[in-house]
Amino acid sequence: MFKKTEKSIKHTEIVQYENTVDNLAASLHPKVQHLVLSKITDLQSGYIEFLFKPDILAGTKKLAVFRPGQFITFDIEMKDMKTTRSFPLVSSPLDARSGFYKIILKREISDKVGNFILKNWREGQKFSIGAPSGNFYYEKLRDFSNVVAVAFGSGVFPFMSMAKAIYEGDENFNLTLFYESNRAKNLVFKRFFDWIASRTDKVRVVYILENENLSGCKRGIVSRDMIEENVEGGYSIFLSGSQKFYEYMKNQYFNYPPKLYRTFDLKQSVDVISQKNYPKFVSSEIFNIQVKCRNGIKVIQCMKNQTILSALEKNGINVPSGCRSGKCALCHTKIVAGQVYIPDDFDGRRIADFKYGYIHPCCSYPLSNLILVVKDC
Secondary structure, three states, X not given: OHHHHHHHOOHHHHHHHHHHHHXXXXXXXXXXXXXXXXXXXXXXXXXXXXXXXXXXXXXXXOOOOOOOOOEEEEEEEOOXXXXXXXXXXXXXXXXXXXXXXXXXXXXXXXXXXXXXXXXXXXXXXXXXXXXXXXXOOOOOOOOOOEEEEEEEHHHHHHHHHHHHXXXXXXXXXXXXXXXXXXXXXXXXXXHHHHHHHOXXXXXXXXXXXXXXXXXXXXXXXXXXXHHHHHOOOOOEEEEEOOHHHHHHHHHHOOOOOHHHEEEOOOOOOOOHHHOOOOOOOXXXXXXXXXXXXXXXXXXXXXXXXXXXXXXXXXXXXXXXXOOOOOOOOOOOEEXXXXXXEOOHHHOXXXXXXXXXXXXXXXXXXXXXXXXXXXXXX
């Protein structure tokens, strides 16, 4: 009976099935998406919103869907360096199916790449990016149905996507957001969350002000005690903010199950020398890095408190990168000789990386002179 059924399947049917699976995979995880920057909106208070639509003429008819909390990454080519910059999507999966992505950028005086984007990106400009990525999203097989989200300032962006997806029915979990700022005027997206929370009982927001008293807001600093006074039962916790904020919350949740505790890591800055396990023997301020490329050997310099990726980029050596926090592995690079320091919270290397001598230069700092192999430079 089995053999007869097997023979009855036509070759064309198998090919058709395989093509369907391949097409589905390609639509969910495209290698490249061509976008057009459709609209730039000044949101005031130092925030700018960018809306992207598919570039149909370049071959992208539909945008890849994503999980709320993921990000997209752009290649940035400046006069003196090539780099990448990743942004959390503030739009929802329904928005993607409707034909657009949204990101928000905050103006920061010290942000060289951000300032370049604000000065040079224009409506109508075209971009090529990959599929959305990142693992900062709700997973029902892993997480409690109650999710506690804690955000400071612009760290609220990934939770805008989550809240909208819950309201629209693409996600089914209870989100309690603790949205903290130093002053009320900096709770820029309060109106957005109030609108969502007024339309679904699955989204609740607790506003916290450090330096002001205001009706409807708690005064102080978010803490585990404050969270557990406002949330009943077990919960997963998602954090989005600065590295100092993460270190503070880590002390609050030092004994929490790791699988229920996640941070949104993009381009985190670290005072590496002040880390507890940073080696005391490092006396030099600058190290030489010999980079073996396809076109020969380049020698560059890297400060001891500078990431190796930053030094490579500033010297025109292009290394693919994504999260810039040691998690995505896009930038992994072979180290032939020398020593590096990697902060524990950012060491996302896989077993194969250790076995074959690879580092993630986005979160690696030199402890000696180095020899690296970078194939694409």
